[in-house]
Amino acid sequence: MLIDTATDDVDGLAVWDWAEGCELPGGTFAIDRLGVGHRSETWLVWSVALWAPAVLKAARPHQIHHPRAVKSLRRETAALSGNLHPAVPRLLADGTDEAIPYILVEYVDGPTLADELEDNGLLTGPEAALLGAQLLPALMALHHRGLAHLDVKPDNVVLRDGRPVLIDYGSARRLGSEQPAGHPVGTEGYASPAQEACEPVSAAMDLYSLGRTLAEACGELPDSLQLLLAPQPNSAEALTALADAAGELRPWPEWLRA
Structure with a gap:
């Protein structure tokens, strides 16, 4: 019943x-x-x-x-x-x-990124960059609507036919809103220093978590993608850097710029 x-x-x-x-x-x-x-x-x-x-x-x-x-x-x-x-x-x-x-x-049918890494090992640098180039536009669309996800991590990325889908929006908050005092939102190890310090919600927090997720996926974040972990990363610059780092796996033509 x-x-x-x-x-x-x-x-x-x-x-x-x-x-x-x-x-x-x-x-x-x-x-x-x-x-x-x-x-x-x-x-x-x-x-x-x-x-x-x-x-x-x-x-x-x-x-x-x-x-x-x-x-x-x-x-x-x-x-x-x-x-x-x-x-x-x-x-x-x-x-x-x-x-x-x-x-x-x-329902998104497929393994989580965490499961994929456990079962099949690390991604190559270009594969991780492709993953980021497919996820960042989803985050940017969310940011455009005035929200941040705040819990980007391998467990919250499902691979549907090899393409990532970001799930679990229960931690989402309005950009600029306050976090609960002394109780940062998100998951330790993926949350940015600003997020863990309970600073007001920002889009940069999601980019940092994306960077940490990609670093876990390929073992080490390439120098060209370290900007994801910067205090105030530019989303458009990060998207260009991800597409460039994907190399032959680049998901859109080079003449397209965010």
């Missing part, structure tokens, strides 16, 4: 105990749980309307009345609503006002 719960093995708190085939919010049916976060959990579901798989992200049982759980889901709807970029998943439904707050998002 929809209200059945169990206990998470990691934090000992409640999770939904939805059996395969159970009818879920948004006109969907449960297939499998994909992951459990602090405030919400993520499920692979079957959408009847689309007759295709989708991803349901729902507040955990003990969080359904917590305003921060709803706020986190609404950050994702703000980031995904109206998106046209192919490296960002589509928002399919906004159920944040429902009894069990949820969002329904396009």
Whole structure:
């Protein structure tokens, strides 16, 4: 049943105990749980309307009345609503006002970059640069709408037919907004020094995290791409540098400039 719960093995708190085939919010049916976060959990579901798989992200049982759980889901709807970029998943439904707050998002089929690196080893420098050249425009589109992702890392990059898609927008914040005092947003090791210092949200934070992700992907960030880790990188210059570093893998003609 929809209200059945169990206990998470990691934090000992409640999770939904939805059996395969159970009818879920948004006109969907449960297939499998994909992951459990602090405030919400993520499920692979079957959408009847689309007759295709989708991803349901729902507040955990003990969080359904917590305003921060709803706020986190609404950050994702703000980031995904109206998106046209192919490296960002589509928002399919906004159920944040429902009894069990949820969002329904396009399912991106493929391994994460973290899994790919673990299974097949490091990328070459040009391959990593190509990856960055495909991800940075998605971040720039988000920045153009006044938002930053704030959690770019290999676990949040899914490779769909070899092309990266950036997922998990629960940490997204408005550019210029304040971070919680003493509680920086993002993941240690990928967050910039400014982000870890809880400075106001900036686009530069995403470029730094992208740089750290690419460095992990190929072992060491080439000198030509070190500008991603600069305090105030220029997105257009970074995009040009990534395309140039991709060499023969360059994803657009040389005469095109950002």
